Amino acid sequence: xxxxxxxxxxxxxxxxxxxxxxxxxxxxxxxxxxxxxxxxxxxxxxxxxxxxxxxxxxxxxxxxxxxxxxxxxxxxxxxxxxxxxxxxxxxxxxxxxxxxxxxxxxxxxxxxxxxxxxxxxxxxxxxxxxxxxxxxxxxxxxxxxxxxxxxxxxxxxxxxxxxxxxxxxxxxxxxxxxxxxxxxxxxxxxxxxxxxxxxxxxxxxxxxxxxxxxxxxxxxxxxxxxxxxxxxxxxxxxxxxxxxxxxxxxxxxxxxxxxx
Amino acid sequence: xxxxxxxxxxxxxxxxxxxxxxxxxxxxxxxxxxxxxxxxxxxxxxxxxxxxxxxxxxxxxxxxxxxxxxxxxxxxxxxxxxxxxxxxxxxxxxxxxxxxxxxxxxxxxxxxxxxxxxxxxxxxxxxxxxxxxxxxxxxxxxxxxxxxxxxxxxxxxxxxxxxxxxxxxxxxxxxxxxxxxxxx
Numbered sequence: 001x002x003x004x005x006x007x008x009x010x011x012x013x014x015x016x017x018x019x020x021x022x023x024x025x026x027x028x029x030x031x032x033x034x035x036x037x038x039x040x041x042x043x044x045x046x047x048x049x050x051x052x053x054x055x056x057x058x059x060x061x062x063x064x065x066x067x068x069x070x071x072x073x074x075x076x077x078x079x080x081x082x083x084x085x086x087x088x089x090x091x092x093x094x095x096x097x098x099x100x101x102x103x104x105x106x107x108x109x110x111x112x113x114x115x116x117x118x119x120x121x122x123x124x125x126x127x128x129x130x131x132x133x134x135x136x137x138x139x140x141x142x143x144x145x146x147x148x149x150x151x152x153x154x155x156x157x158x159x160x161x162x163x164x165x166x167x168x169x170x171x172x173x174x175x176x177x178x179x180x181x182x183x184x185x186x187x188x189x190x191x192x193x194x195x196x197x198x199x200x201x202x203x204x205x206x207x208x209x210x211x212x213x214x215x216x217x218x219x220x221x222x223x224x225x226x227x228x229x230x231x232x233x234x235x236x237x238x239x240x241x242x243x244x245x246x247x248x249x250x251x252x253x254x255x256x257x258x259x260x
Numbered sequence: 261x262x263x264x265x266x267x268x269x270x271x272x273x274x275x276x277x278x279x280x281x282x283x284x285x286x287x288x289x290x291x292x293x294x295x296x297x298x299x300x301x302x303x304x305x306x307x308x309x310x311x312x313x314x315x316x317x318x319x320x321x322x323x324x325x326x327x328x329x330x331x332x333x334x335x336x337x338x339x340x341x342x343x344x345x346x347x348x349x350x351x352x353x354x355x356x357x358x359x360x361x362x363x364x365x366x367x368x369x370x371x372x373x374x375x376x377x378x379x380x381x382x383x384x385x386x387x388x389x390x391x392x393x394x395x396x397x398x399x400x401x402x403x404x405x406x407x408x409x410x411x412x413x414x415x416x417x418x419x420x421x422x423x424x425x426x427x428x429x430x431x432x433x434x435x436x437x438x439x440x441x442x443x444x
Contacts (some may be wrong), residue, residue: 013351014377059377099374102431106358107351109426111419114348117418120319121333121343122326123279139295143323161277 010049014056015063016100018042023097035090036074039067066093175208180215184225188240193228196236263435267291268305271318272327280295281324286372309436321414322421331418349389356382361422361433365406367398383407 012018022038070090219225288298302320388390397409
């Protein structure tokens with residue numbers, strides 16, 4: 001392969017772009033190409049590329065698979081005729097390629113149009129507030145109504161974003177690992193063991209469940225608790241472990257101090 | 261000789277002061293005209309201004325009007341002011357944009373099936389740029405979001421409507437649809 005022909009997959013905006021390039025390079029039109037002929041080149045290019053991000057690679061691989069299917073159909077004895085619904089994979093891929101080629105041309109045309117349009121300039125808006133307007137619904141269109149609604153939303157948002165409103169009250173967390181740990185110890189105070197489920201109040205909010213669970217994990221890791229379960233899905237029981245000493249759970253969440 | 265109507269001066273003045281695109285309904289209100297009358301007036305004004313080779317022209321879409329400079333004098337503007345050339349978009353954005361522009365309304369899946377690559381990022385990016393937006397839901401499995409171009413897309417491309425897109429007739433028809441028709 002000469003230098004002039006040296007290409008890498010990264011230059012292309014997807015597998016169809018690459019296929020299109022290979023077809024043009026062979027100086028063929030889409031209608032004339034036997035896809036088998038460029039399958040080898042396509043696969044060779046993929047082989048040369050050692051690093052590709054997964055998302056990109058999957059798109060390229062999917063087209064490689066289509067090419068191989070087409071090639072294998074061409075090489076092997078004719079399979080039974082296709083049913084009417086089933087499109088010949090070569091035809092399907094060629095149609096996709098033609099469609100893509102049209103869009104690529106459209107994209108180029110749009111690009112030119114954009115560059116050309118950018119040569120006409122506009123002024124920045126004047127910073128003059130419009131006087132309040134009377135509501136006039138005659139002759140209005142749905143679009144105009146919607147535009148009015150949108151601008152109202154914009155105004156509202158701008159108001160809400162003023163400094164006073166940015167200051168919000170932050171509520172202290174109702175459930176902390178510390179108070180849940182204390183709760184667990186209280187439950188265990190006069191009993192040898194408790195069932196896991198009894199640690200939660202009825203209709204416990206999600207936060208309570210999550211934080212209680214975290215507290216159990218924390219206490220387990222500190223060897224303050226032991227869990228027993230007779231069999232999978234059997235009830236889980238909590239016990240204090242023999243060597244549990246600490247009753248001070250301040251270590252558990254330092255941020256708690258802020259609310260004390 | 262093109263008639264130079266007094267209303268042109270008012271419109272020119274209003275659009276000059278506003279700078280931003282002015283909703284046609286607002287213009288109509290100030291001019292004390294109906295919306296269709298305003299649209300007609302603006303169309304005439306644009307034709308007249310173009311014919312006169314004026315330095316500023318009204319750009320009128322279905323919803324708004326705005327004054328833009330005549331791009332015939334872009335070279336001189338750039339000589340005087342060296343404005344920042346607006347960057348256009350990458351190939352993948354342009355492909356996605358042209359699919360949405362010419363084939364709208366389309367779903368993300370339809371975009372991806374034409375491009376052969378995932379297009380989430382491109383769509384999100386174009387949406388952020390205000391060039392495309394959700395225009396509804398397709399009555400298909402999962403009710404996927406349909407995308408279309410926006411009013412600001414038209415203005416960015418200095419178009420009055422979509423049919424002025426380059427080669428609209430050729431690019432707007434999907435090949436698949438053509439073939440399906442011939443089968444039926």
